[in-house]
Amino acid sequence: MPHPRKYPQDLIDAAVSRVHQQRAAGDHRAVTAVAQELNLQRRLVQTWVTGARQAAEASTAAREGPALQRADDADPWEVVLPPGLLWCRLCAQSMTAVMDCDENLVYDCPPGCCRSRLPAVLVVDAIGRAVLRHAPRIVPTTLAHPHSPLTAAACAGRVISRVTAGHTCTDLRITWRPVVTGLVPVNEYVELARSLAASNPAHARELLHAALAAVDPTTAPADPLYADAACILGEVLIRLGHPSAAIRWATYAHHAGTHLHGPAAGTTLTALHTLATAHRLVGHHQRAYHLYRHLAEQLATTAGPEAHRTLAAQASLAVVLHQLGHCARARTLLADTITAHRHAHPGHPASDRMVGHLARMWQHCAEQRHHHPDAG
Known part of the structure; x- marks a missing residue:
């Protein structure tokens, strides 16, 4: 045809x-x-x-x-x-x-x-x-x-x-890639990669690939060590600009963490945040919205509604809402989050970053000549 x-x-x-x-x-x-x-x-x-x-x-x-x-x-x-x-x-x-x-x-x-x-x-x-x-x-x-x-x-x-x-x-x-031998336990590779994730992510990626060489994240059973390594690898791949590759490792880390520790455990929520970030960066905004909303709900229950991580998740949720075209809802949610963050964490630099996101939302709507009813 x-x-x-x-x-x-x-x-x-x-x-x-x-x-x-x-x-x-x-x-x-x-x-x-x-x-x-x-x-x-x-x-x-x-x-x-x-x-x-x-x-x-x-x-x-x-x-x-x-x-x-x-x-x-x-x-x-x-x-x-x-x-x-x-x-x-x-x-x-x-x-x-x-x-x-x-x-x-x-x-x-x-x-x-x-x-x-x-x-x-x-x-x-x-x-x-x-x-x-x-x-x-x-x-x-x-x-x-x-x-x-x-x-x-x-x-x-x-x-x-x-x-x-x-x-x-x-x-x-x-x-x-370097091969993990029996002389060096896998957990040592993972700990070394964790320490290098921020300063030398490329080296950390090599270590994690070696530690996970025998792991297929789509079929591997839940294992605490491999789940930890997969979560770090997802964060490293995002840092290196490869969010698409990070999705499958973060998915495995989140599923394994949920099975091993429960949906509200700290390691599980860390993996959930990594997974949501990867989907957002790739452009899977609808999927990212549901993941960020789930993350914000879990953090509000475990850490409290005014905890920094909870409000940061809400801010990310607002950004995704705006990317989905819900401009008024996004601006209202982000403005409320900024107010709560400034009250609970005065002087925290994240508040300024949130304000920057809000300003870009307004600028984008102005450039696109959107006509939204005022968020009341």
Whole structure:
């Protein structure tokens, strides 16, 4: 079915690319999220994604022949590595997956690099086979094809910190993450990562990936040590600018904390805050709203309605309300929160930050010429 003429091809390509970027980052609701971001119908975006997949499959089959057929018959758009894993040796910049003019998925550098593009299916196949040789245990056996190189490549970020690509698909230099051995207990890695989370988050991430190398957050049972490590990893990934990757670890930490300690425990609420923050930064505003509201309710019960953490959660809730378009409600909630915070915590710098958020809300409404009834 041809695409409606009112949608330019640039928009269709951008939407498809955004969906698969989010899928590569672990977002299983990528089509819905992109549809909401672009204010489009989910069915329309799904049609575009399906069309791109079918075109890529046909092109790959015609150009490559049966030599590259896989037992798992993977979606070509899903034949991608975790974001930020593949780097170019020539320009020392990160390579990203894009569709070329022939509708083939390739890895390309930012503008300015003179290297040729690399076929994604060959790069991913080589890296996946390396994972299966050196660390097959990290590939969850619950997946449909755990022994497929494409499946293994999707998990590569847990044991590989960087892949540097030369001129060809076989000229790859793999940097493996440090392995947690029996000589150093996992809890020592976690404690060291906790101490480095603020000052050296990149090093903390390496330690936490090593500690969690054998953990699949989607299927792992609740474990207090792994839940603690997952929560720290979520915070570190947010600090490093990767909120999409933080969602699955924060989700595991929150679910495990709820199971082990209850929904009102301090560790559980910390994980809940991390999860809400990750969803907000990714743009999942509706999900973030429900998480922040739950967090504020729990903190009001455990810490008190005037505790700093409770009021901070309310302020974040107001920000998300504004992002959802409920401007008047957001301004009223944030103004009331500022008043309560100033009364309970005079001189606290968070009050000024809240005032800054409120000012930006008013400015945004003025710039967009919103006509809201006065919040009474």
